[in-house]
Amino acid sequence: MTAAQALALRRLLEQGLPRVSRPYQALAEQIGTDETQVLGQMRQWHAQGLFRRIGLVLNHRALGFTANAMLVLDVPDALIDEVGQRLGHAPGISLCYQRPRRLPQWRYNLFCMVHGRQRERVEAQIRQMLEAHLLSDLPHQLLFSSHAFKQCGGRFAPLPSGVPAHG
Amino acid sequence: MDLDLLSRQLIDRFQHGMPLCAEPYLEMARVLSCSEAQVLACLQRLELAGALSRVGPVFEHSRAGASTLAALAVPAERLHQVAERVSQYPEVNHNYGREHHYNLWFVLTGPDRRHIERVLEELERDTGLAPLDLPMLTAYRIDLGFALGENP
Numbered sequence: 001m002t003a004a005q006a007l008a009l010r011r012l013l014e015q016g017l018p019r020v021s022r023p024y025q026a027l028a029e030q031i032g033t034d035e036t037q038v039l040g041q042m043r044q045w046h047a048q049g050l051f052r053r054i055g056l057v058l059n060h061r062a063l064g065f066t067a068n069a070m071l072v073l074d075v076p077d078a079l080i081d082e083v084g085q086r087l088g089h090a091p092g093i094s095l096c097y098q099r100p101r102r103l104p105q106w107r108y109n110l111f112c113m114v115h116g117r118q119r120e121r122v123e124a125q126i127r128q129m130l131e132a133h134l135l136s137d138l139p140h141q142l143l144f145s146s147h148a149f150k151q152c153g154g155r156f157a158p159l160p161s162g163v164p165a166h167g
Numbered sequence: 168m169d170l171d172l173l174s175r176q177l178i179d180r181f182q183h184g185m186p187l188c189a190e191p192y193l194e195m196a197r198v199l200s201c202s203e204a205q206v207l208a209c210l211q212r213l214e215l216a217g218a219l220s221r222v223g224p225v226f227e228h229s230r231a232g233a234s235t236l237a238a239l240a241v242p243a244e245r246l247h248q249v250a251e252r253v254s255q256y257p258e259v260n261h262n263y264g265r266e267h268h269y270n271l272w273f274v275l276t277g278p279d280r281r282h283i284e285r286v287l288e289e290l291e292r293d294t295g296l297a298p299l300d301l302p303m304l305t306a307y308r309i310d311l312g313f314a315l316g317e318n319p
Contacts, residue, residue, distance in 0.1 A: 010231075013223055013224055014226070015221065016220075016221025016222055016223045017191075017221075017222050017223040019192070019207055019210055019211070019222065020207075021190055021192065021193065021203065022189055022190060023191065023192075024189060025189070035189060039187070039188070039189060042187055043187060045224075046187060046224075048230070049227055049230055050224075050226060050227060050230045050231060051224040051225060051226060051227060052224075052225045052226070052227045052309060053183055053184055053224070053225050054184060054185055054187060054223060054224045054225075055181050055182050055183055055184050055185045055222070055225075056177065056178055056181050056182045056185070056210075056213075056219060056222055057219070057220045057221050057222065057223070057225060058178065058182065058218060058219060058220065059217055059218055059219065059220050061217075062216060062217035062218040063170075063218050068263070070265065070272070080305075081305070084305060084307035085307055087307070088307030088308035089307075089308065093308060094308070095308055095309065096306075096307040096308040097303045097304070097305065097306055097307065098303070098304040098305035098307070099236065099301040099302065099303060099304060100301060100302070100304060102299050102300070102301070105299060106238075106269070106299050106301070111236070111301075141267070143265040143266060143267045143272075144265065144266050145263045145264065145265050146263075146264040146265060146266050146270075147250075147263065147264035148261075148262075148263055148264075149250040149251070149253070149254050149262040149263065149264065149271075149273075150253075150254040150259060150260070150261065150262035150273075151220065151260070151261055151262075152220060152260050152261075155257045155258060155260070155276055155277075
């Protein structure tokens with residue numbers, strides 16, 4: 001597979017697999033190669049860790065998970081790994097990342113995502129989690145989502161040269 | 168939405184991983200003891216209901232390119248207009264309003280860090296608002312899937 005074909009394949013994959021019996025055959029036809037080449041490239045990328053997972057990508061809001069909260073905490077730098085590991089493995093936390101502070105505008109350096117069906121229950125769950133880990137005294141805020149303006153997969157692969165990146 | 172049994176089984180079994188082979192939907196049907204046509208029809212129903220955004224790989228940000236979480240503090244009366252401007256970028260995948268002084272939060276992805284910085288600079292010029300740029304430093308948990316029954 002040429003570099004141009006591999007790039008074209010990545011761009012197609014970012015939009016999802018075709019839902020036909022032989023999706024990799026369909027992708028192969030679009031980029032001018034064959035199914036074996038595409039499957040071989042997929043297995044290589046998978047082994048290299050380019051994918052977090054291959055599977056169903058859901059829209060949690062449509063499934064009733066409308067209480068989407070981002071918990072942000074200001075954790076002393078010396079404790080960030082310990083607190084991150086503990087909260088990252090707490091039940092109900094779906095993402096847990098360290099991000100940089102941007103002082104003076106933004107003091108928080110640990111971000112956790114919680115998806116729930118009811119706001120009050122998400123608030124209670126987070127309160128209990130912080131108490132259980134003796135972290136209630138850390139400065140923190142809970143940012144509930146008020147509106148989903150856009151939700152889709154990432155677009156990493158550069159566009160072919162000559163095409164503007166955005167209109 | 169209410170989920171039928173096959174939808175639940177498909178989500179629970181294949182959200183985190185599906186077969187990587189020439190006929191993945193047929194293989195999924197074998198696992199769930201149904202037909203390939205039923206699997207494809209079920210995925211179609213989930214998509215039409217808005218519950219399924221796609222089937223396929225979720226790219227690892229750090230391997231696939233660069234990404235950041237950005238936030239803007241937008242005057243309330245301009246929130247929808249600025250949100251629309253932000254959503255226009257193909258580089259933006261998630262864009263949420265949140266209850267906070269920083270009330271617009273979005274994830275930017277691109278082939279490299281410079282590309283992300285150019286988009287942020289352009290947004291600042293266009294909107295007159297200075298974005299927070301918060302790239303991931305350490306991932307303690309990256310599981311994007313979730314169990315239907317476990318969350319509050």
